[in-house]
Amino acid sequence: MGDSRAQYEKYREYQRKYAKDNAERKTLQSKGYVRRMRLAALEILGGECVRCGFDDYRALQIDHINGNGTKERKSMTKNYHKAVIASVLNNENKYQLLCANCNWIKRVENNEIKNGI
Numbered sequence: 001m002g003d004s005r006a007q008y009e010k011y012r013e014y015q016r017k018y019a020k021d022n023a024e025r026k027t028l029q030s031k032g033y034v035r036r037m038r039l040a041a042l043e044i045l046g047g048e049c050v051r052c053g054f055d056d057y058r059a060l061q062i063d064h065i066n067g068n069g070t071k072e073r074k075s076m077t078k079n080y081h082k083a084v085i086a087s088v089l090n091n092e093n094k095y096q097l098l099c100a101n102c103n104w105i106k107r108v109e110n111n112e113i114k115n116g117i
């Protein structure tokens, strides 16, 4: 019980401290900043699925080539796309584009999906 109380206080403190930041972030989002960063990341990665050539941005997903995407998938923020773009510019070859279908198939092939075929 004591723990959750402390966590709550911490959360309140966090909220107060970053209220201003969040306001700024919301402004950026409302102007489509996150969307633009996502599109920029998709474009720099070639704009189409590397497996099948599918090129509808609405179903394209950034894939971490060597797996380990779980950690990064949790933080789908503007900073994530920024990191992807920086990585591509550095020729790190860490990311690729997959469409939703190919991404799912890859995850089944890698046994990342419970109850996958």
Ligand SMILES: [Zn+2]
Binding pocket: 049, 050, 051, 052, 053, 054, 098, 099, 100, 101, 102, 103
């Ligand atoms: Zn595909």
